[in-house]
Amino acid sequence: MSHIIFTAKPLSRAVDCRALLPLALQGKTVAEIAAIKLAANLTVAEAFDVSVDVAIAAPQVTFKKTTALHHSIGFGMTAGQLSIEGDAGDFLGAQLQNGIVICKGSAGARAGDRMRRGMLLIEGNAGDYCASDMMAGTLGVLGTTGAYVGYGMKRGTLLLAQAPQLSATWVDCGPHKLPFLNILYKSFKLLDSRFAQISSLRVQRWMGDMGGIGKAEILVIQP
Amino acid sequence: MQLNGVDIDDTFAEAFNMRATRVLITAQNLRWAYNAANAMTGFATSVIGCGVEAGIERELSEDETPDGRPGVSVLLFAMGSKVLMQQLETRMGQCILTCPTAAAFAGIESEDMISLGKHLRFFGDGNQISKQIPDATGKLKRFWRIPVMDGEFLTEETTGMVRAIGGGNFLVLGTSQAQVLTACEAAIDAMRKLPNVVMPFPGGVVRSGSKVGSKYPKMFASTNDAFCPTLKGAVKSELDPRVESVMEIVVNGLTFEDIAISMKAGIEAACSLGKENGILRISAGNYGGKLGQHHFKLRPILSGEVTA
Numbered sequence: 111m112s113h114i115i116f117t118a119k120p121l122s123r124a125v126d127c128r129a130l131l132p133l134a135l136q137g138k139t140v141a142e143i144a145a146i147k148l149a150a151n152l153t154v155a156e157a158f159d160v161s162v163d164v165a166i167a168a169p170q171v172t173f174k175k176t177t178a179l180h181h182s183i184g185f186g187m188t189a190g191q192l193s194i195e196g197d198a199g200d201f202l203g204a205q206l207q208n209g210i211v212i213c214k215g216s217a218g219a220r221a222g223d224r225m226r227r228g229m230l231l232i233e234g235n236a237g238d239y240c241a242s243d244m245m246a247g248t249l250g251v252l253g254t255t256g257a258y259v260g261y262g263m264k265r266g267t268l269l270l271a272q273a274p275q276l277s278a279t280w281v282d283c284g285p286h287k288l289p290f291l292n293i294l295y296k297s298f299k300l301l302d303s304r305f306a307q308i309s310s311l312r313v314q315r316w317m318g319d320m321g322g323i324g325k326a327e328i329l330v331i332q333p
Numbered sequence: 334m335q336l337n338g339v340d341i342d343d344t345f346a347e348a349f350n351m352r353a354t355r356v357l358i359t360a361q362n363l364r365w366a367y368n369a370a371n372a373m374t375g376f377a378t379s380v381i382g383c384g385v386e387a388g389i390e391r392e393l394s395e396d397e398t399p400d401g402r403p404g405v406s407v408l409l410f411a412m413g414s415k416v417l418m419q420q421l422e423t424r425m426g427q428c429i430l431t432c433p434t435a436a437a438f439a440g441i442e443s444e445d446m447i448s449l450g451k452h453l454r455f456f457g458d459g460n461q462i463s464k465q466i467p468d469a470t471g472k473l474k475r476f477w478r479i480p481v482m483d484g485e486f487l488t489e490e491t492t493g494m495v496r497a498i499g500g501g502n503f504l505v506l507g508t509s510q511a512q513v514l515t516a517c518e519a520a521i522d523a524m525r526k527l528p529n530v531v532m533p534f535p536g537g538v539v540r541s542g543s544k545v546g547s548k549y550p551k552m553f554a555s556t557n558d559a560f561c562p563t564l565k566g567a568v569k570s571e572l573d574p575r576v577e578s579v580m581e582i583v584v585n586g587l588t589f590e591d592i593a594i595s596m597k598a599g600i601e602a603a604c605s606l607g608k609e610n611g612i613l614r615i616s617a618g619n620y621g622g623k624l625g626q627h628h629f630k631l632r633p634i635l636s637g638e639v640t641a
Contacts, residue, residue, distance in 0.1 A: 168471060210467075227465065248464070267464070289436055289487045290464055290478050292400040297466045327462070 112136060113170040114143065116158040118180060124199070125149075125157050128182040132169035132190030132209065138162075173198075178218050184211040187228070193302070200237070203230035206247060212303050219256065222249040225266065229297075233304045241268045244326065248294065250305055263319045263326040269294075270330045271308070280318035285332060287311045334632050336601065338608030339615060341632055346502045346596070346617040347625035351386075351410045352417045353497035353587060354447060355440030357393060358429060359404035369435035370405045372428035377409070377420075378534045381554065385420040386410045386499055386585055388531030399438045399468075400487065406440050408531045410499045410585045417494060418447045425488070426453055430479070436487040439474075443493030450477045450488030463490075499585040501592035501629050504542070504560065504616040505603050510578040512611030514538070517580050519606065520599035524584065527598060529591040532584050542581045542618055557618070575613060589627060593639035596629060 114135050118125075126148050135143055140162050144155035154160060169190035173183060181199030184192045188207040197215035204223040213221075216234030222241045228248075235253035243262040250269040259274040291311045298305040313329040334341040358373070360366040370389050377387035387409040398404045409424075411417035429437045430453060437449055454461040457479040464476045475490040505520070507513040521537035524530065532538075547555035558564050559571040560579045572579070582599055586592035606612050617631055 208473075246463070248466075265462075267462075286484060288478075288485055289400055289402070289434075290466075290476060290485065292402070293466050293476065293487075294464070296399070296401065297468070300467070300469065300471075325460075325462075 111164075111166055111169045113163040113166045113172065115161045115163070115172045115174065116154070117161075118158055118173065118175040118177070118196070119156070121157060121179065123152075123179065125152065125180045126182050127173070127180050128185035130154070130171060130173075131184070131187045132171045132192060133188055135171065136169050176215075178216075181218065183213075184209075184230070187211065197234070202232070203228075203249070206230055210301065212301060212305075214303070216253060221251075222247075222268075225249065231298075231301070231303055231305050241266070241326075244268070252304060260319055260326060260328055262322055264323050265325045266327075268326070268328045269313075270328060273314075273330050274328065276316060276318075276328070279321040279324075280316045280328065281320060281324075283315040283317050283327075285312060285314050288313060288315075288329070291329075334635070336604040336615070336635065337606075339604040339612050341600075341635060342614060342616040343632055344617050345619055345622070345631065346500070346629040347619035347622060348498050348500035348502075348592065348627040348629060349412070349625045350627075351380075351412060351497045351499040351585065352414045352494055353408055353410045353585070354417060354421060354492050354494050355390070355406055355408050356421075356425075356429075356449065356492055357398055357404055357406050357438040357440040359393070359398045359400055359402040359436050359438070360432070361402065361434040363392065363403045363405075365432065365434050366402075366404045369429050369432035370407050372432065373424045374407050374409075374531075374533075375428075377424075378539070380410070380412050380416075380499070384411065384416055385424075386531075386533040386583075387424075388533045388537075388585075390528065390531055391525070399474075399489070400436055402436070408529075408585070408587075410497055410531075410533075414445070414447070414494060421492075422448055422452060425449060426456070429488070430456065430481070430486055433483050438489045439492035441493040441495060443495050445494040446491040447494045449490060449492045450479075451490045453477070453488060454479055454490075495587060497585065497587045498589060498592055498627050500625060501584040501586065501596055501627075502581055502618050503596055503600055503603075503631065504579055504581050504614075504618060505612065506560075506572065506576045506579050506614040506616060508575055508577055508611035508613060512606070513578040513580050515610070516603040516606050516612045517582060520582055520603040523598040523602035524582070524595045527591070527595045529588065530584050530586040530595040532582055534583055537582060539581045539583055540579075542579070545620055545624075560616075571616070573613075581618060589629075590639050592627075593629060593634050596631075597634050597637075597639075600631070600635060 176196035200218035202217040206225040219237035238256035316328040374387040542557040543554040
């Protein structure tokens with residue numbers, strides 16, 4: 111399996127990164143990856159420096175020096191691990207099908223939008239509509255979240271280190287000590303992420319979005 | 334052959350193919366893990382009347398369990414996969430789901446995965462939550478969180494089912510009931526230190542060994558009169574005049590080697606009390622060798638030969 115590293119070049123335009131997924135790029139050479147079109151008038155080579163390390167066990171992609179202009183990173187990803195050593199734009203991990211996405215910086219709007227499975231971990235802040243229409247999986251944010259958190263969220267877990275501004279369609283289910291967090295945190299410890307430092311099993315549990323089926327949860331970590 | 338002055342019969346234990354699974358049970362502390370495990374492995378001495386034979390394999394430290402809490406591992410054995418699946422689900426629902434703070438996890442990997450909490454989740458009445466979380470190897474495991482009155486019941490969706498062996502055994506013959514029981518206790522203490530085996534009878538020891546058939550047509554098993562000390566003069570007895578008590582230790586294990594190693598440890602511990610403490614003979618139960626697929630020959634086992 112290969113670990114593909116994309117180092118962003120300074121650009122003043124938006125870059126759609128949905129084509130750059132760990133599984134889709136397996137077996138491709140640097141030249142083949144560099145020739146991939148990200149838009150009608152933009153190739154990977156124009157937006158990134160690309161390097162490939164083939165000596166790893168699982169498919170992996172790392173983005174470096176990205177900014178809020180790099181949107182749709184991990185969009186529809188189905189397997190592997192994707193790390194972002196920088197910020198990410200809108201739609202980070204949107205429609206995530208499986209695998210792990212770690213963003214060491216902040217993310218734009220609609221992170222985890224319609225996410226169905228897998229894990230999306232944002233170490234910085236998340237923009238508006240975080241976890242909108244999310245169907246399942248786990249989304250974690252260590253920083254702040256913007257407006258309309260969990261809008262239309264159906265199922266899944268949104269784990270927050272800081273209390274969000276929630277709409278009235280989210281209902282407070284009280285503080286709890288949840289045993290499954292032991293297992294979740296144990297899986298975090300295998301990752302190169304600040305999420306590995308979380309240890310509190312005590313969370314404030316909210317359920318919603320009651321505007322829809324209301325089976326999702328927001329867990330706000332308590333000290 | 335003698336061990337510490339105790340005669341070792343030139344015979345064998347006859348054992349059968351079974352299906353087995355392992356479940357890891359954790360709780361807030363060991364007291365409640367044992368409460369759950371004892372309930373789950375209760376009334377599980379013999380497949381004849383209980384469906385499964387089960388027992389506690391060992392205690393688990395906090396770093397050995399998936400959720401980092403103290404726990405115990407239990408092994409369950411049945412004659413077929415269908416019965417094992419039925420019994421596991423029933424015992425999960427009545428013994429683990431009901432026990433405060435208890436959680437259950439797969440304790441064995443296999444190509445045959447059977448339901449642990451897969452159907453139990455419906456107890457959540459639509460409020461159950463599925464979580465898929467990668468383990469240390471990156472393999473995704475599915476867990477179910479079921480809301481219950483003490484908080485949440487956490488269970489893994491499936492556990493592995495493997496081929497195993499049940500019915501390894503040996504008999505301890507001695508001059509008094511008290512001495513034989515003491516020898517059996519020593520044997521059980523030694524055998525409980527070993528992995529992959531359980532001794533399903535009360536305290537690991539059975540006093541009512543059986544033979545196939547009965548004078549009563551409806552009974553398919555009855556007391557093993559050849560080893561009943563009070564019938565010595567009346568039936569074709571296997572006992573000499575000095576024997577006043579016989580007890581049996583039955584051991585089920587995941588492999589032939591596991592059972593053989595545990596039988597060796599148990600017999601050596603029982604014999605360590607020696608002839609001077611009233612332990613006279615070690616024998617084994619069999620059906621002439623025609624029913625069971627596995628024969629555990631006492632003398633080769635004690636000589637360290639454990640091949641199937």
